[in-house]
Amino acid sequence: MATTPEDLGLFTDLYELTMAQSYFREGMFGPATFSLFIRAYPPNRSYFVAAGLEDVLTYLENWSLSREDIDYLHATDRFSTELLDYLSYLRFSGEVWAMREGGLFFADEPVVEVTAPIIEAQIVETYIINQINFQSLAATKAARCVWAARGKALTDFSLRRAHGTDAGMKVARASHIAGFQSTSNVLAGKRYGIPVSGTMAHSFITSFPDEMDAFRAYAWSYPETAVLLIDTYDTLAGARKAVAVGKELERQGGFLQGVRLDSGDYGSLSREVRRILDQAHMNYVTIVASGGLDEFQLEELTRAGAPIDAFGVGTRLGVSDDAPWTDMAYKLVSYDGRPVLKLSEGKRTLPGAKQVFRMRDEEGSFDYDIIGLREERVPEGEPLLMKVMEEGKRLDSPASLGEISSLLTDEFRHLDDRLKVLRDPPTYDVALSPDLKALYNRIEGELRDSEIGLTGGQGQRERTT
């Protein structure tokens, strides 16, 4: 297919560039550190799976503005020629500290920290949040599904109802990291090397004069890997036809791999279909269920012991439907050596470049985390943020999806099971280090004096005049 260029140089919010104009005019080229973190847990969430760093590093290594980008900015009549000249040569030259993809993190913890000349660090904000927020959201939703499925195979079916093309690709990747065996997304198979799976839609059945013909045609095309969709007209009638076709395959040396349910009550239908298959001595035929599933239904079905071997999980995974957003933010924590914070109601930030330390108990399970300053040492605390980019160049080659997935499996095993419950989980304990607290209190006090006390007084005067 003709390639559509995806040019992301201007994938940013306008204010990043209007601020740049002012920083440039003021000669502010000092290093700024920004922390990326989630402020509050969305409904039913008690942990997050870090994902998206790989795309961010690729973006940072390649970011630049094209001639057409500069022409467009010029035409908006908002920017000086000097700034546009500067931007036309600009590359990202900064440093990035980050948690590894597949790691678990919690509210308030920086998952990425960027240090760069402030203009650069601002312009890349939008893409960094756009990718890490959504990919982490999708990986977290997928991890919940994997936990609820208790070892049963899962396939990502979300491509068609994910929010656009990029989301569809990223959900395939994120769900594979979280433990999904495969995806229906062929492009994700090609791009990421994820196993692909899928067999037939209802349209296949209805395109034939009758269901039996459709089953036969498909089975002859895939005599050892066919999964027949049996709910087009009537699920139990479909199951009996699948048995008949399976018997025909057996006589030819093939075998039917499975049948798929896509509507109705999966619990009772799966039991009846299992009985039909077993009565025909076809206990090797697997049952797959799909259609509107999420972690809540997976848990119900697995708890009830429904004889379903594998699940296709689509829309609700792809949009993280019970929690389609987080309040992930990218906040300035230090400029030119001066730690900073904001006091906005409900949105306070913690100053300074940071480190997150994970404390484990004697079995290696997560006990609690400490958010400290980057240079702090916390005895027994495992530092989670690693330097991954320096002077705009990544320091390590990308981890494979297999490595990322293994990391998550290991981390998840060491997470308290109480935090894994699907509804209203308790909160993991995250403390602030004494140094960070002291720094926060000092700066907060200074700001109260300088920014609020004083002008509050001015305001009073204004009112009385």
Next chain:
Amino acid sequence: MATTPEDLGLFTDLYELTMAQSYFREGMFGPATFSLFIRAYPPNRSYFVAAGLEDVLTYLENWSLSREDIDYLHATDRFSTELLDYLSYLRFSGEVWAMREGGLFFADEPVVEVTAPIIEAQIVETYIINQINFQSLAATKAARCVWAARGKALTDFSLRRAHGTDAGMKVARASHIAGFQSTSNVLAGKRYGIPVSGTMAHSFITSFPDEMDAFRAYAWSYPETAVLLIDTYDTLAGARKAVAVGKELERQGGFLQGVRLDSGDYGSLSREVRRILDQAHMNYVTIVASGGLDEFQLEELTRAGAPIDAFGVGTRLGVSDDAPWTDMAYKLVSYDGRPVLKLSEGKRTLPGAKQVFRMRDEEGSFDYDIIGLREERVPEGEPLLMKVMEEGKRLDSPASLGEISSLLTDEFRHLDDRLKVLRDPPTYDVALSPDLKALYNRIEGELRDSEIGLTGGQGQRERTT
């Protein structure tokens, strides 16, 4: 920035290709018609704004598989050399009927119908749903915001928390169609010609030693267009500093354009800030509010008469948070001249290529719609589906965003106000034509006899043997 090729040839579900293998083997190259429609209203929805057709037509005109795509498919070991040869030359050669972008549609109504040789019509399913579903969802959410804002200016701030890059771009476009004046998304400004807006983030304030310095620096950069963000430390203190800087601008012949609130209680804060500005004889300075807004809060604030001139709407718009998905489906309705349907529980479909007829009352307002067969004539009914592509080529040049937006404004004016309420709206009346009903009943009866009765009987026999 280096362009990342976005190659969408394999942006499809695997089953589209495994079915292709079987269609190919069976020599099934007959024309198939698929209907794209939403089965059920998500929460709080009573209408949908059609969006996404433009991308779909571009995709259909350009779809093909590259050499690498074919190599990848070959490597999956699932496809015959004959099929892969066939696919390597395949282009979309079909016909498309569609509602215009910016038009209003309702549950069960086909918004797009595709007729093409069945292999082609299947492969393009995934992208078509992926785009039309999300773009319509976003345009609908945006239309709700515009309605709730009652004429106040809206800006799209959703880019950072939309689900990936494509979603961010499409929300900017969809919200502009729906009546948003501008977007913060610079790439959308460049690509779609949408006005861009934005001024400063909290990081700008905190990067300066004090707020007053930050305000001054920005005001000198933009002496006639600055909007100062005043909630970094204390909103009312920030408002007083904005007044001081505004006075300085006045003395230099400039003026402060506005102030922005991004946290706290927007209702009471906007009143207090308005009073501070007015007392300083700066009634020309506008108040902008942003931060976690959606149509429900917009309605509350505008009803309460909060003196806010413009709103930035971000995350909740970008993910359509109260309704992040629909059950939009693309279903085979006719193959090789034979109308078809499926009976799956809760997911029945209507057979045959269709037309949607809109019935209006004497004032031109929407009265009810009739879904009929494509060749049917309904006196006084305005047909909504137009032929937009023939033999793989679009028939008309793309409508401009302005034209699309005007169409929506006009349609929305003719929609009953009762359907516009934000919570639990009533349902618009959509009837089936007598011919469509008769066709459905005939085919449904035939299927009951051939597919269920018979094998149901077989099932009974199995159980009694």
